Amino acid sequence: SPAAIAITEQPVSVSVPVGYSFSLRCRAEGRTSLQYQWFCQHQSVCRQIPGATKQDLPITAQQTQLYTCRINDLHRNAVFSNWVKVEVHQCVARGLPPRLWRGEPVIVLNPTEQRVEVGKPLQLQCAAMGVPAPTYQWYRNGNLLEQQKKKKLWITHAKVSDSGTYLCCASNSHGEHWTNAVDVHIGEWSQPTSHLQLCRLVFLLATGKIALLVGNNHYQHHPNLMAPVTDVFELSLLLEQLGFQVVSLLD
Numbered sequence: 127s128p129a130a131i132a133i134t135e136q137p138v139s140v141s142v143p144v145g146y147s148f149s150l151r152c153r154a155e156g157r158t159s160l161q162y163q164w165f166c167q168h169q170s171v172c173r174q175i176p177g178a179t180k181q182d183l184p185i186t187a188q189q190t191q192l193y194t195c196r197i198n199d200l201h202r203n204a205v206f207s208n209w210v211k212v213e214v215h216q217c218v219a220r221g222l223p224p225r226l227w228r229g230e231p232v233i234v235l236n237p238t239e240q241r242v243e244v245g246k247p248l249q250l251q252c253a254a255m256g257v258p259a260p261t262y263q264w265y266r267n268g269n270l271l272e273q274q275k276k277k278k279l280w281i282t283h284a285k286v287s288d289s290g291t292y293l294c295c296a297s298n299s300h301g302e303h304w305t306n307a308v309d310v311h312i313g314e315w316s317q318p319t320s321h322l323q324l325c326r327l328v329f330l331l332a333t334g335k336i337a338l339l340v341g342n343n344h345y346q347h348h349p350n351l352m353a354p355v356t357d358v359f360e361l362s363l364l365l366e367q368l369g370f371q372v373v374s375l376l377d
Contacts, residue, residue: 130203131156139259141213142187149182152195152207167192187214229257230300241311242284250279252305254296266290284312337370
């Protein structure tokens with residue numbers, strides 16, 4: 127029967143630097159002696175780990191993978207533990223984690239300042255190591271954001287009211303650690319319009335078919351500019367394609 131085996135200790139997810147050594151633990155009780163077998167899954171391929179038949183699975187972290195343990199008794203009853211994630215950070219800065227690291231949260235990726243147009247998506251990212259893997263909670267202007275409990279903060283359509291100072295707290299049973307605080311600006315920013323875009327707009331409104339182009343190159347109190355020469359050249363080609371008679375002047 128399913129109740130013939132009871133898992134008394136589930137393995138827990140961890141977030142560790144590459145090369146870090148640790149063990150996943152699983153404990154169960156049953157009416158007969160129990161057998162353990164660990165499995166791992168990487169990029170949706172699940173496989174049995176050869177020789178991994180003990181309660182503890184020693185791991186030296188190489189890549190992010192999922193793990194589960196199957197426990198069976200002598201009557202062919204079997205249960206699986208929870209799937210747990212071993213998240214491996216490949217590029218951890220020197221000096222992280224601290225030499226005497228005991229698994230408390232250590233921030234390895236801080237969010238960065240953002241300027242976002244109203245209605246566009248806002249994304250902030252952070253990441254922390256921890257054994258067990260940390261949980262995340264984002265704050266804006268010191269207020270807890272109820273929905274934002276992942277490494278990535280995601281707002282599909284940013285509003286002006288989403289502006290403010292953001293930070294995230296990563297915590298586990300050993301303590302908590304805070305990211306840097308970053309400013310997020312949400313507003314109406316018009317894209318800088320290039321000469322060509324501007325002129326294309328003018329052509330659509332123009333009724334006559336004569337274009338006068340003046341490129342100012344030499345200024346009394348300014349170094350010589352190269353852009354006007356190329357702008358006039360590009361514009362004259364464009365105008366001729368649109369059927370304009372072009373008069374180009376420099377300085």
